[in-house]
Amino acid sequence: MDKKINPKTYHTITDFYASRILDIIDQNIKFNKRSCYFLVEIKNFNNLLFLYGNQDTYKMVENxxxxxxxxxxxxxxxxxxHYLCIINEYKDDKEILSIAYEIFAKMHEFGFNKNNAHFYFHSVIGFYHTNYEDNQYSQDVINKCIIALDHAKNSQENFCSFKQVLAIRQELQKEIQQANFVHKSLHFKNYSLAFQPIVDSITGDIHYYEALLRLKNDKGELISIGPYITTAEKYGFINLIDNISMEMTIDMLYKHSELCMGFNISSLSFESEAAFENILSYLNLHQKVLPRLIVEITETSVIKNLGKAAMFVAQLQNLGCRVAIDDFGAGYTSFRQIKALSADYVKIDGSFIKDLASASDNVILVSAFIDMCHKLGIKTIAEYVENGNITKTLIELGCNYLQGNYFAPAQSGIPIELNMNNQDK
Structure with missing residues (x-):
């Protein structure tokens, strides 16, 4: 192939579907060529144009x-x-990715000297590949390259394929469906609470019940809201969920004066001044039951303002509530944050507990968690306790409280009787 490129007339971006480009693609489609098209954009072109003018910059683009x-x-x-790079008869996706990387690397290695300074081109690539059986138009190919390029730029990636965009779109559609389901459930009050006991590891008594929000699906089944929490945080429903859980739990405390209960709030509540004040104001109206209330702060997102979070925890404790840090070890909370927050409990995430009896490394980690918390004056709760062997190990490690299906699954209605038959296993 002739290494000389004829730049012809530089087309404007609105003249993207120049006939010469479309003709090339149409010919590949006509002859059933298995082709891949890499749309390359020089990201720092305008900067170079400003510094060195049209003639020098255009010459370097051609070179x-x-x-x-x-x-x-x-x-x-x-x-x-913009360039369009074309390869025919590629082997597989792995080869395409290798070529994309090679184009990207070559562009960044290619530089030029000007006024005793060395300059490089910075690029981003969107690509799309066709198969023998594809029946489409050349404009479709270009459009898919543009979509992939835009996604690469928006996500600050070096290159992106249209196939990746499709996968992301499918994930986005799933996310939107989840958000719609949560919104509908909250709007029509299709929800209720389920309760799971937290058990004293020494006495076997129920220390408190965790109140867990359940949503009713189209089949009338109550399902955990847990898988929807990240979506709820992203789409702005989480404060509403926190408020519903709080109000329903407070109501249950009035109905069952002998019980202690806990409910979950998102750590994002610290980021919203309105949500922060709303929770404290509501709790302040119900101080009578607050000594029997445990506020569990979930760890699904990073606590951006540790000082503000510590103040929130202190205010909850001043009102008479106890505070637990939920899912410790699964997300972003560190021992430094645990110390700063001065919570009453730390709940060790179930991912460390469920294989405890067979995974020695988990035993080491959980032992360290428990020991560190105890030295800080914080009591520990192990989640996802599913059998007697795990229970025995946790008791030996000194964990204060246990929670899991071994004692009782989360279920509607209280008081919940423990699975006493399990206690001898």
Whole structure:
């Protein structure tokens, strides 16, 4: 192949579907070629144009195109800062990714000297590949390259395929469906509480019940809201969920004066001044039951303002509540944050507990968690306790409280009787 590229007339971005480009793609489609198209954008073109003017910059763009072209990779100049690189009869996705990386690397290695300074081109690539059986138009191919390129730029990636965009779109559609389901459930009050006991590891008595929000699906089944929490945080439903859980739990405390209960709030509540004040104001109206209330702060997102979070925990404790840090070890909370927050309890995430009897490394980690918390004056709760062997190990490690299906699954209605038959296993 001739290594000389004819830049012809530099097309504007609105003239993207230049006939010469579309003709090349149409010919590949007509002859059933298995082709991949890499749309390359020079990200710092405008900066170079400003510094060195049209003539020098355009010349370097032309030379860059020659440098990245190979015998198997055809390079077409689309406009002043875009190329379309084309390869036919690729082997597989792995080869395509390798070529994308090679194009990217060559562009960044290619530099030029000007006024005793060395400058480099910075690029981003969106690509799309066709198969023999594909029946589409050349404009469709270009559009898919543009979509992939836009996603690469928006996500600050070096390159992206249209296949990746499709996967992300499917994930986004699933996320939107989840958000709609949560919104509908909250709007029509299709929810209720389930309760799971937290058991004293020494006496076997129920220390308190965790109140867990359940949503009713289209089949009328009550399902955990847990898998929807991240979506709720992203779409702004989490404060409403926190408020519903809080109000329903407080109501249960009035109905069952002999019981202690806990409910979950998101750590994002610290980030919203309105949510922060709303929780404290509501609790302040119900101080009578607060000594029997445990506020469990979930660890699904990083606590950005540790000082503000510590103040929130202190205010909850001043009102008479106890505070637990939930899912410790699964997310972002560190021992430093645990110390700063001065919580009453730390709940060790179930991912460390469920394989405790067979995973020696988990035993070491859980032992360290428990020991550190005890030295800080914080009591520990192990989640996901599913059998007697795990229970025995946790008792030996000195864990204060246990929670899991071994004692009782989360269920509607209280008081919940423990699975006493399990206690001898």
């Amino acid at each position: 860059l195109g020659v440098a990245i072209q190979t015998d198997s990779l055809r390079v077409e100049v689309i406009n002043h800062n």
